[in-house]
Amino acid sequence: MEQIKVMVVDDSVVVRKIVTDVLSADPMINVVGTAVNGRVAVAKLEQLKPDLITMDIEMPEMNGIEAVRAIRGLRNRVPIIMFSTLTERGASATLDALSAGANDYVTKPANVGSVAQSMESVRQQLIPKIKALTGRPQTATAAPASAAPVAVRPPVARTRAPKPPAVLVIGSSTGGPEALTKVLPLLPANLPVPVLLVQHMPPVFTRQFAQRLDRLCALDVVEAVDGTLLAPGTVHIAPGDFHLTVGTSGANRRTALNQAPPENFCRPAVDVLFRSAVAAYDGAVLGVVLTGMGSDGRIGAGLIRDAGGSVVAQDQATSVVWGMPGAVTQAGFADEVLPLGRVAEAIIRLLPTPRPGGLSAAGRAAVPMGGIR
Incomplete structure (x- = not known):
């Protein structure tokens, strides 16, 4: 199976090395390049043609959210995994990145001074997501959207009549x-x-x-x-x-x-x-x-x-x-x-017939049991 080409984007030398070392230890992954900020990442995109990008959020010149928008603006659908922190600011920025077109996120190791602990944290979080997002499922039940279509199994016969949901x-x-x-x-x-x-x-x-x-x-x-x-x-x-x-x-x-x-x-x-x-x-x-x-x-x-x-x-x-x-x-x-x-x-x-009155956020009237016409 062809290796997954990954570009690592982070302004921290330490984090870039940790992520690169962890990913390079997996025989299915090839780190084809790194970048110190979003601007450099966008510039390298055509040359490196990565299958996936890991992206820090807070970086000089062009941050991760801006980089995601720039990449999606080029109509490039390469999967992007954000690196975030477990803080209010980190959560807000990560949700902004997901709205901009990032596919997923992992949390940064809290203590990059502990290299072994940091590497294990990155390995456990990041590698399964890289393989899933690029079509290398780890189990037969984890087929990603990019994989060949799977025949849909008809539902198992019911043992009792369906109940109105409560x-x-x-x-x-x-x-x-x-x-x-x-x-x-x-x-x-x-x-x-x-x-x-x-x-x-x-x-x-x-x-x-x-x-x-x-x-x-x-x-x-x-x-x-x-x-x-x-x-x-x-x-x-x-x-x-x-x-x-x-x-x-x-x-x-x-x-x-x-x-x-x-x-x-x-x-x-x-x-x-x-x-x-x-x-x-x-x-x-x-x-x-x-x-x-x-x-x-x-x-x-x-x-x-x-x-x-x-x-x-x-x-x-x-x-x-x-x-x-x-x-x-x-x-x-x-x-x-x-x-x-x-x-x-x-x-x-x-669901049962909605209660009288009410609009969806899209301004549509409440829909009766017959569904949307």
């Missing part, structure tokens, strides 16, 4: 932040069920992401807080490093956060949310699995269907990485496999 649960990872901005703003304010969402993100990032989505959506979007009564009209996003579940107290259902061990190497994990929703709502669940690396959500989607709920998965062609939705689809757990642009329509169609 809650909407969504899971996403790589490519999810941008995908969610294409789905949630199309949902009306009078959506008849509460929404719970897991996007694989670290602490700080989820709070800022919720704030950004809230500005785009007719629904209220918040970072989930433990013990909040679940009601229609609000999207609760799992905070970084916490599992989001549903707790029950009589007829009431509330958010419940915990720091139980990661599942599928993730906390928050989609499977944890889906499993909890099935138990709390007796299977009356609509699950949606969007673009993402790995297979988180596959087991939970199976539980939803077994209990009488419904599952929608994003298709391969519109996914940044068809890992999570691909795993759900290939297991036969997806009732519908749809391009991203049709996911909101499916959600509205599969």
Whole structure:
């Protein structure tokens, strides 16, 4: 198999060396060049023709966000992974970069003085994402969007009739932040069920992401807080490093956060949310699995269907990485496999009739059960 050509862009000599050394140790990766800032990276793009770029955010002359915009302005679709810091400023800049066209991000080692620790941190985070984004999946269920199309398996036969959903649960990872901005703003304010969402993100990032989505959506979007009564009209996003579940107290259902061990190497994990929703709502669940690396959500989607709920998965062609939705689809757990642009329509169609009144953020009237015409 041909090596993956990577360009490393960072103004720190130490970080450039750490990243280059880590990537060069993998036989599938060839670091074809480095750059000290975005301007140099853009200038080298045509010469090096990388398959993927790792990009720092804060750099002199041209920062990472400006470089992403410049590269996308050239109609170049090379995958770009940003290097970020676990700070408010780093989270904000990373979300800006994703909006500008970056594909994913990793967090910088907190202590670059510890070379061995830094190298291991970079290796664990970066290499799987490089391989997924460039079409070198590490497992059979992690086929990326750039891979050859995979035949869609028809859904497994149901053991019981589907139930009208009483809650909407969504899971996403790589490519999810941008995908969610294409789905949630199309949902009306009078959506008849509460929404719970897991996007694989670290602490700080989820709070800022919720704030950004809230500005785009007719629904209220918040970072989930433990013990909040679940009601229609609000999207609760799992905070970084916490599992989001549903707790029950009589007829009431509330958010419940915990720091139980990661599942599928993730906390928050989609499977944890889906499993909890099935138990709390007796299977009356609509699950949606969007673009993402790995297979988180596959087991939970199976539980939803077994209990009488419904599952929608994003298709391969519109996914940044068809890992999570691909795993759900290939297991036969997806009732519908749809391009991203049709996911909101499916959600509205599969949910009960919306409450009276309400507009989506796009200004469209609330859509009846028949769906968008």
